[in-house]
Amino acid sequence: MLLSRLMIFNQREEECRQMEAYFEGSGYGVICCSDLDELMEMISKGRHKPEVFVFYIDDSGRRGYEIIEKIRAVSDVAIIVISKDIRLDTQLYAYSKRIDDYMEDPVPLPLLEAHIEAILRRFSEKKLSVETVGAITIDYESRKIYLDGNVLKVTAKEFDLMEYFIKHKGMILSRDKILDSVWGYDYIGGYRSVDTLVKKLRAKLTKEYPYIQTVYGVGYCFDV
Numbered sequence: 001m002l003l004s005r006l007m008i009f010n011q012r013e014e015e016c017r018q019m020e021a022y023f024e025g026s027g028y029g030v031i032c033c034s035d036l037d038e039l040m041e042m043i044s045k046g047r048h049k050p051e052v053f054v055f056y057i058d059d060s061g062r063r064g065y066e067i068i069e070k071i072r073a074v075s076d077v078a079i080i081v082i083s084k085d086i087r088l089d090t091q092l093y094a095y096s097k098r099i100d101d102y103m104e105d106p107v108p109l110p111l112l113e114a115h116i117e118a119i120l121r122r123f124s125e126k127k128l129s130v131e132t133v134g135a136i137t138i139d140y141e142s143r144k145i146y147l148d149g150n151v152l153k154v155t156a157k158e159f160d161l162m163e164y165f166i167k168h169k170g171m172i173l174s175r176d177k178i179l180d181s182v183w184g185y186d187y188i189g190g191y192r193s194v195d196t197l198v199k200k201l202r203a204k205l206t207k208e209y210p211y212i213q214t215v216y217g218v219g220y221c222f223d224v
Helices: 013-025 036-044 061-074 088-096 109-127 156-167 175-183 191-205
Strands: 005-009 029-033 052-057 078-083 101-104 130-133 136-139 144-147 150-152 172-174 212-215 219-222
Touching: 005 013, 005 036, 013 029, 013 109, 029 036, 036 061, 052 061, 052 109, 061 078, 078 088, 078 109, 088 101, 101 109, 136 156, 156 175, 156 191, 156 219, 172 175, 175 191, 175 219, 191 212, 191 219
Parallel strands: 005 029, 005 052, 052 078, 078 101
Antiparallel strands: 130 136, 136 144, 144 150, 172 219, 212 219
């Protein structure tokens, strides 16, 4: 099961495929398109319903923004525009079309992924304050976790890790990605911190709920 679906429009086909491979490797479902007419057909037929739409404005110019208007008319999908044109008036014009983010081309893919995750997190927080997955209920506002209706005693970091797992349910998560997302990029500890905290969470979930699975040689996957 994939947590989020991305649609990427980039007229540089080889680059588009590289992006597709990168984000699929991060666990996303990806639809990649390099042709404006094909993209228009997808939109008109209502095919695919991504959570985030990454749109490269290259030589498509104003036609690209016309497509964004059409998308926004029928969907509240998050839209990220990437362009070499970083003039203030161009960016203001883009935001007038109700996009969610504007980034300069070229953009490093890890940075783009961080922007995507931030947008997904913001959208998720707007939608849910309490979420139930299997036997687990997590209350994001009170920062409490319930297992079969009973409160689990967890530390702040254990809560952060469980929240990260739940928001990335079904995705294979490397230890590096978990470290960066839960402990922060400037954390100087190693993989042992992740493994130790996972062991503690597993013990609290008991063997009856083996939701946190080890993906050998990579990291972990949370699913029910």
